[in-house]
Structure formats: structure tokens, C-alpha cells
Amino acid sequence: MKVAIYCRLSEEDKNKQLETDDSESIQNQKSMLIQYAMDRQWNIYNIYSDDDYTGSDRNRPAFNQLLDDAKNHKFDIVLCKTQSRFTRELELVEKYIHTLFPLWRIRFVSVVDNADTEVKGNKKARQINGLINEWYLEDMSENIKSVLTNKRKNGAHIGSFALYGYQKDPNQKGHLIIDEDAAKVVREVFTLFSQGYGKTAIARILNDRGIPNPTEHKRLKNLRYKQPKTQNSTLWKYFAISDMLTNEIYIGNMVQGKYGSISYKTKENKPIPKEQWIKVKGTHSPIIDRELWDNVQELVREKAKPFIIGTIGIFAKKARCMYCDYVMRSTKSHDRYYLKCETKHVAKDACIGAFIPVEELENAVISELRKIITEYLDKDELEQQVSFNNNLSEKREKLKVEIATFEKKASEYAKGIKDLYLDKVKGIISESEFLQFSKEFYTEKERLEKVAMEAKEKQEAIDRKMQSADNRRQIIEEYIDITKLNREMTVKLIDFIYVGRRNPETKQIPIEIHWNF
CATH class of the missing domain: 3.40.50.1390 (Resolvase, N-terminal catalytic domain)
Known part of the structure; x- marks a missing residue:
């Protein structure tokens, strides 16, 4: 057995x-x-x-x-x-x-x-x-x-990471103390905004002076920080400035409980309504004085654009800059909407900056979708299946070989562990020698099992794509007469879109659409 x-x-x-x-x-x-x-x-x-x-x-x-x-x-x-x-x-x-x-x-x-x-x-x-x-x-x-x-109601800081400008008090658990190097930057950001500088302009000023952004600052000071998922992680961005300007922790108030777990069975969180946030005043030393804070909040309210509940851009979080991979932001000028990459504006030579009118991107997506529909419906069903699955099959076979190799090596290490134990039982090796050798075997075996499992996950993803071919005709035929996009369509049809900058000679904007089907 x-x-x-x-x-x-x-x-x-x-x-x-x-x-x-x-x-x-x-x-x-x-x-x-x-x-x-x-x-x-x-x-x-x-x-x-x-x-x-x-x-x-x-x-x-x-x-x-x-x-x-x-x-x-x-x-x-x-x-x-x-x-x-x-x-x-x-x-x-x-x-x-x-x-x-x-x-x-x-x-x-x-x-x-x-x-x-x-x-x-x-x-x-x-x-x-x-x-x-x-x-x-x-x-x-x-x-x-x-x-x-x-603990939150008592004003204790609960979290793995301290907000930029602060660090955890080594002498008092749950208490924040000022990180003066970062606090100087926080004060400057508030001051610049109160003087009329925009959020993107402030980010550019900090980047031009080589001031590390919050993540990079913590990394350089060996403080705990959350690993960013995007590129150019050393740069200050618009949203970092925006979030900073409205965070009450900078005036000495502890604000927590913004997110809560969905269930004890999952690690996923959901946002909590603002009125349910836990706020305790005066828990730590403020970085920003009350007068400057009030001035900035007034300016924030004045500059806030009216927002209609239930509306969202059709390409929100779908359009990415082709050059730096950042999500493009929406902007409006003369009653026309545009998508642009903010990275270009926050630092010199950070990115050449993608830019496109929303209407032009919408027309490009509709045009490409019609082309796909025409080609798809003109093809024989068998030809479609072979064309779609051929490249995926090659990738799947390659992964299958890799998995077999990893599992074989892991099995060899497992056998080695068993042999070591038998040697220990027979007195050929000592307990300490068994622990030393077996630990090395366990580590390598578990590493191989991990990479094998990652390869299997990739294989399963390919299987799902191959199986989805059966539903492609139904999905495509649903949009055969499409003339206008809406948010529901882009979520269903599009994974993401890479957008470039207009070519001065051809006048064309490079667009790369990654579909969900």
C-alpha cells in the first residue's frame, strides 16, 4: 500500500x-x-x-x-x-x-x-x-x-504597514511615531496643493528631485511595505498624492476598518461604507496642522468633478499604456473624452505617454470585432477549431513534458528521504545526520512540487481556453450587429487593451486588443 x-x-x-x-x-x-x-x-x-x-x-x-x-x-x-x-x-x-x-x-x-x-x-x-x-x-x-x-476603537494601529510619514513605535505596540524624513515630504505635498499646484504637477516635482515614493522610501529604510504589482514602482503617481491629501491619519486621527472580510472561509475583502469606518481622534502626533488641513480639504471639494452614481467609463481599467503598462486615466477637453497615460507627466523620460480619444478607441474596437466576426463566420467550423487550438496544443504538450520532469525529480527526492529513514533505523546514519540530509531533500522536493503545480495551473488555463472554443460562436453572434459599445460589453468581451501614441507620419495610433474569447 x-x-x-x-x-x-x-x-x-x-x-x-x-x-x-x-x-x-x-x-x-x-x-x-x-x-x-x-x-x-x-x-x-x-x-x-x-x-x-x-x-x-x-x-x-x-x-x-x-x-x-x-x-x-x-x-x-x-x-x-x-x-x-x-x-x-x-x-x-x-x-x-x-x-x-x-x-x-x-x-x-x-x-x-x-x-x-x-x-x-x-x-x-x-x-x-x-x-x-x-x-x-x-x-x-x-x-x-x-x-x-x-483595539481599533481604542485607537491602536492594526495593520502590517504604517502609513507613509509614520512608522511603528518599537516601544509601544499599536502606536505610530513620525518618520521625519517622510513627514517633510508629506508637509510639502499639502503646502504645494494649498498653493495651487495640481496632483500630477506635485508628483512631477517630487520625481524630478529624485524623492523616492512611499514604497521605495520604506524599502530603503528597511521598513515593512506592500510589494507593488506595477512597473516604475519608484515613481510618485497621481493617486498617491490624491490619497495622501484626504487621509485624516496625517492630522493625528486613526481611521481604520475601511475593508472587511467577506467570510472567515476566504481572504477576500469588501469595502465598508464610510459611515462605518472606525475613527479615533488624537491617537498620535499630527504631521499636518489643522489650518493647512482645512484649507486643503476645501480645495479638494472645489476641484472635485461632479459624478453621476452608476456611470463609469466604458474602458475603465481596460486601457493600458503600451509603453509602461499603467492603466490610462480619463480626461475631458472641449466636451470630448480622452484616455491618457499619466506616467509621462509625473517624471522626465518615464514614458513617452499613450493618448487616444475614447471615441476613436471605441470605433477601433468595433471595427476589429466586426472583422473577427466576419472571418469567424466565413470559416468552416473544423477549420476554426484547428486554428484556435493548434498553438495552444503545442504549449500544452510542452508543459506536460515539464510537469513529468519535475514530478519525476520530486519522486526521486521522496525515495531518497525514505531511504535515509531506513538507514537511520538500521543505524547506518545518526538522527542528526538524518535530519540534516532529509531537510535538504525536503526543501528541493517541495521546490520541484511547487514549480510542477505552477505548470499544472498554466496547463489548466490552456485547457479552459481550448474548451471555450465551443462557446465562441454564441458569443460572437450575439454582437454581430454591434454599432455602439457599453460598459457591460467591454467587461464581457475585453481582457485589456494596449494603447500607444499616434505615429506622426501614418497618423495611426497602435492598438493591441486582448479579447476574453
């Missing part, structure tokens, strides 16, 4: 010297489960390990790899210390332990709480365990939420 061992630890382990190391708890789980398997003469197929993950996290890399391997019946048994190490969600207990595992002919065993799908009458105990674990998750989530809400 081939057995897959699964281990998990949710809490940060102080015994770990490096993040890449296994915690002591994980090592203990592995040793116990390996011994349990050896005593029953089960062959260890693989050891799957998730360190620093909760039992409600469905994105655990080793957990998902185990499920994928179980589906392909690469082993016969899943072995855990307890059922809660596998999952704390009753939904997943029912889905996998009670439904899919039996279909896949996989036996589930947990040592401490005696869960075993091969034992008759054991199912109710497993369901009770699952229900208790589910209650535990919900209660823990509510308790944590309650504690954090109480």
Missing part, C-alpha cells in the same frame, strides 16, 4: 531560524507519521508539508498537490496526525474524505483522533470532528474580529 503523508502547522514557529526551514512541530509530525507507516509496512509515496497555513486555507500548495495526486491515484492512503491537520472545514471533509476519496479508492487515516474511512461506524465520529473544527474556525474568526475591532 502506498501512503501519502500530510503535515500542517498554522502558527509561526519560534524555533525556525530561516523561513525555508521546517518548524520543529512539522518535523515531529513527519517523524511520528513515518514511524506509523513503517510499522504497518506501508510504502511512503510522498510527504506533503504546509508550514504556516491555517486549516481553512484552500490555497495550501502541498494540500492541493496531494489532492491532485489523489485524483490520479498515485497512492492508496492519506495519513495525517489529526483530521484537522487535513482540513477544519466540514464542507471539505464531506467533499474529499467522505465522497471523492472513496470514489478514487483512497483511504483516509488520522492517527490521534482515530479517523479511518476503512473502519465501519467511524463516519459519524469524523463528521462530528469536522463539525467541531468548523465551529472552531467560525468562533476563532469572530473572536479575532472582535479583538481587532476593540
